[in-house]
Amino acid sequence: MIFENSVFTMNYSQPEEYRFSLDSVAAPKVIADRMKNRQVCGESFQVMDICAGCGVMGMELSFFLPQIQNIHFVEVQEVYRSHFEENLKTLKDTLKKTQNRTDLNGDFHLMNYESLIGHPQWRESMDLILANPPYFHPSQGKLSPSEFKNRCRFFIDSSFEKLIEAILFVLKPGGEAYILIRDLQDHSMDFIRELEKLIAGQAQSEIVADIRGTHLVRIQKLSL
Numbered sequence: 535m536i537f538e539n540s541v542f543t544m545n546y547s548q549p550e551e552y553r554f555s556l557d558s559v560a561a562p563k564v565i566a567d568r569m570k571n572r573q574v575c576g577e578s579f580q581v582m583d584i585c586a587g588c589g590v591m592g593m594e595l596s597f598f599l600p601q602i603q604n605i606h607f608v609e610v611q612e613v614y615r616s617h618f619e620e621n622l623k624t625l626k627d628t629l630k631k632t633q634n635r636t637d638l639n640g641d642f643h644l645m646n647y648e649s650l651i652g653h654p655q656w657r658e659s660m661d662l663i664l665a666n667p668p669y670f671h672p673s674q675g676k677l678s679p680s681e682f683k684n685r686c687r688f689f690i691d692s693s694f695e696k697l698i699e700a701i702l703f704v705l706k707p708g709g710e711a712y713i714l715i716r717d718l719q720d721h722s723m724d725f726i727r728e729l730e731k732l733i734a735g736q737a738q739s740e741i742v743a744d745i746r747g748t749h750l751v752r753i754q755k756l757s758l
Contacts (some may be wrong), residue, residue, distance in 0.1 A: 542597045547620040548588045557588040558666050560745045565712050566598030580729045582606045583645050584665040588617035591624045604639045618642050637687045650700045660704045663711035698732045707757040715749045
């Protein structure tokens with residue numbers, strides 16, 4: 535289990551009704567460690583955080599990989615915007631004080647990730663994608679009276695299949711995505727096997743870490 539290596543965590547602004555999981559804090563450090571010797575080139579290197587919430591995964595990663603300058607945060611719920619803006623300001627202040635950095639750009643895109651598919655602006659535009667999506671289908675648990683909570687926990691707005699389709703559409707050839715996927719075989723759902731079927735012939739995948747019982751899966755789009 536990997537968590538103890540995460541040494542940076544801001545006091546993030548977030549909705550009281552639903553708190554982000556520690557998976558979102560631990561995973562970026564693992565990703566950064568894997569990429570620290572890779573060519574990550576300033577303005578030309580584009581990163582996207584899908585199902586971004588208040589921006590935790592992308593912001594944590596930007597601290598550990600100072601070469602990253604541009605991160606796009608895709609989130610479907612408007613309630614997160616004000617928290618994201620507060621967190622981004624805090625992060626920029628932190629980076630300026632600790633790393634003398636003033637070059638980070640973070641854009642909040644209020645949209646369903648399914649809307650990325652087929653859009654010319656996003657086609658093969660990203661070098662790196664991060665995602666901590668919902669873990670459950672609506673049939674796999676008791677829904678809350680809160681629509682907000684349900685959209686955080688369940689695939690309400692779209693589906694796992696569309697998430698993978700969006701990732702493959704947005705990634706540049708040779709680009710990488712890191713997704714947190716919960717093992718739900720006891721719910722008769724094997725997302726890892728489903729993922730392998732969805733990316734067949736287009737990308738390759740591997741489980742690179744176990745984070746608090748959740749798989750961190752790397753997808754690399756094939757260079758055709």
